[in-house]
Structure formats: C-alpha cells, structure tokens
Amino acid sequence: MTTLENRPNTALLVVDVQNGVVEGAHERDVVVANIGGLVERARRERVPVVWVQQTDERFVRGSDDWRIVPELTPDDAEPLVEKGYADSFEETTLETVLAGLGVGRLVVVGAQTDECVRATLHGAFVRGYDATLVSDAHTTEDQTEWGAPPPAQVIAHTNLYWTYHAAPGRTAGTAETKNVDFGGTS
Structure with a gap:
C-alpha cells in the first residue's frame, strides 16, 4: 500500500553485510545464512536484490573490511549502492535505483540493527515505501561498553517497535525469514 505511484514491485534490500561491519556481530553466522x-x-x-555498502574512512573502498562477506556474492546485474551515512537513501543513488525497478516495497536485512538498519527503515518509510524488517536477518555488535543494551535486546526491541510501526498509506512490519512473502504484505 505504498504511497509511491506506479511502484508495485518489491525488492530485497541488503544493508552493510560487510566484513568489518558484521565481524563481531551477534549471531553473525545465523544472520548471514538467513540473508543468503x-x-x-x-x-x-x-x-x-539491491546491495548497500558503507564507504567511509573506516570502510575504505577495496579494503577487506569494506568487502561484502564471502558467504554472500552480489550478482553483477544486481545494483550496489555505496553510502556514507546511516540512512541508505541519504546522498545516494538508492531512490533512483528503486524507482527504475518500480519498487515501492522493501524487505530489509543487514547490519547494524541500531544504526544503519533502523535509519534505512525510517528513511524508506518517510519517503513513502512499505518496509518489512526480516526479524531474524539483521544484527548488531555489542555496544554495552557505551551504555547500549546487549545485542539480543537491541534486536528484539527493534523487531517489537517495527512490528507495530504505522503511518497513513504505508505498511511496516516484521517477518521471519521462513515467512517472508516477496509478492505482497508479509
């Protein structure tokens, strides 16, 4: 029920599943397998399938930390969008890519839950997209040292609030990997 006109298609948006991003992430292997x-x-x-890749002073283009994890291989025909901010739409080509594909609904997976995944979900939603978060296909690292809750709680809280997120003319929600429906609302 996207508010974007003539955008009937769904895309899988894979956010920042890069070596340096998920190296110490909570349940990394399970999440990467679900994404795969x-x-x-x-x-x-x-x-x-649209890939998003953080590129900045920490994740320098071409470095090992910057590369998509070896378990996942973007196809040459699949769009890859480089970004410098948490929101994958901010100063990127993502909107142009999605418009060209006729996409009005996103199924979102990736890392890190408490930064780039959340920012991208909200960025999509305020721009008129329907956005489904795959509840068992996003992760984050342990940031309790800086006052954050443990990763499992960050993930659970994000799943909880995105399940009930609402706005006029758009749908949000979560789905487990096994229940993702690319053809309609999950």
Missing part, C-alpha cells in the same frame, strides 16, 4: 537464503529465494522469484 533470502537472496537465493529473491533471485528464484525474480525479485530485485
């Missing part, structure tokens, strides 16, 4: 399964399903169902 969704990427393969999306490809089989001819759903666009």
Whole structure:
C-alpha cells in the first residue's frame, strides 16, 4: 500500500553485510545464512536484490573490511549502492535505483540493527515505501561498553517497535525469514 505511484514491485534490500561491519556481530553466522537464503529465494522469484555498502574512512573502498562477506556474492546485474551515512537513501543513488525497478516495497536485512538498519527503515518509510524488517536477518555488535543494551535486546526491541510501526498509506512490519512473502504484505 505504498504511497509511491506506479511502484508495485518489491525488492530485497541488503544493508552493510560487510566484513568489518558484521565481524563481531551477534549471531553473525545465523544472520548471514538467513540473508543468503533470502537472496537465493529473491533471485528464484525474480525479485530485485539491491546491495548497500558503507564507504567511509573506516570502510575504505577495496579494503577487506569494506568487502561484502564471502558467504554472500552480489550478482553483477544486481545494483550496489555505496553510502556514507546511516540512512541508505541519504546522498545516494538508492531512490533512483528503486524507482527504475518500480519498487515501492522493501524487505530489509543487514547490519547494524541500531544504526544503519533502523535509519534505512525510517528513511524508506518517510519517503513513502512499505518496509518489512526480516526479524531474524539483521544484527548488531555489542555496544554495552557505551551504555547500549546487549545485542539480543537491541534486536528484539527493534523487531517489537517495527512490528507495530504505522503511518497513513504505508505498511511496516516484521517477518521471519521462513515467512517472508516477496509478492505482497508479509
């Protein structure tokens, strides 16, 4: 029910699943495997997969930390959007890419839950997209040293509030990997 006109399609948006981002992430291997399964399903169902990659002074283009994790391999035909801010839409080509694909609904996975995933969800929603967060396909590192809750609580809280997020003309929500429906609202 996106507010974007002539945007009937869904895309899988894979946010920052890079070596340096998920290296110490909570349940990294499980989350990466779930993302990998969704990427393969999306490809089989001819759903666009759009990759987002943080590029900045910490994640320098070409460095090992910058690279997508080895378990996931973007196809040469799949768009890859580089970003410098938490919100994947901010000063990037993401909106242009999605418009070209006729996408009005996003299924979002990736890292880090408490920064880039949240910012991208909100960025999509305020721009008129429907946005489904895959509840078991996003992760974050332990930032309790700086006063954050433990990673499992950060993930659970994000899943809780995104499940009930609402705004006129748009839908939000969560779905487990096994229940993701690329054809409609999950």
